[in-house]
Amino acid sequence: MGWPSRGVCAFYLFLPFFAAFVAWLVARGVNPLRWWQVEALVLAAFACVSVVAQVYIHDHTAPYWVANTLAGTSEWFVAGMALAVVSVAAHDGPGRARRLSGMVERWSWLVWLAAVLAFLAATRVFDVRDLTSGRPGVYGVSTATWLANHTGLGVAAALLLAPAVLGARGPVRWLLSWKPLAWLGLISYGVYLWHFPLAAWLGLKGAYPKLHGGGLGLVQRVHTQPTLVLFFATLAVSTVVAAASYYILELPFLRLKDRRGSRTSGQASIVRPAARVAVDEPASGGIDR
Secondary structure, three states, rough: OOHHHHHHHHHHHHHHHHHHHHHHHHHHHOOHHHHHHEEEOOOHHHHHHHHHHHHHHHHOOOHHHHHHHHHHHHHHHHHHHHHHHHHHHHOOOOOHHHHHHHHHHHOHHHHHHHHHHHHHHHHHOOOOOOOOOOOOOOOOHHHHHHHHHHHHHHHHHHHHHHHOOOOOOOOHHHHOHHHHHHHHHHHHHHHHHHHHHHHHHHHOOOOOOOOOOOOOOHHHHHOOHHHHHHHHHHHHHHHHHHHHHHHHHHHHHHHHHHHHHHHHHHHHHHHHHHHHHHHHHHHHHHHHH
């Protein structure tokens, strides 16, 4: 499993505890209309922890995989969770969240442009490593450059997702509703899991020596625009592998979940009328008396 995937698995294990913690905070007398503020503060705290971890990891030259654990990548997850919080708050919460959602909806193309600029800044201006260049190491830059790269990638991802999450209309939502893109989103988790080793195998000769020569070496063979060639080759191969992974592995487990959920809901529908009678009878008796 790739380094980024370790952070994802740790996040999935951590998420139920985070939800229970926020629920506990809200249950201690917080105004229900301000639940989103409580969650925003908690998310901001986790983002700060991630920034401190990144600085420590860089200054103490810890192994690179440590930076991709949950401690080092929390602000990336915070960005996605913050979008979820704002989307819920915009639906039935305060006017501030609704105004923010409306702005993103109206200016969705500008938000995507800002995402592109943030990505270019992170990968070009604050570049720390380049898979296709063979440049050794990731610590040959200052702490500020390292942190700007890491934070810039998170900002770019958040801005890219914002028009899809916030608002119900807009050109970006219309574009993302296109069936081929919707299908790509369906298998996107598999693309995320597989793209990194596939990019290394396609781009670098000897990346995986045990795999019959270990890579196609496209970077060495393509003399013009190797990054673009590697990007589209990785996207094509990752899509095929992710589709196979989804239909062979993910979908059967999802169907098992759905069957179990339907059985549970069926049992609940049998129990619910009896429970409803038990609840309603005392109330009606009190009214009659």
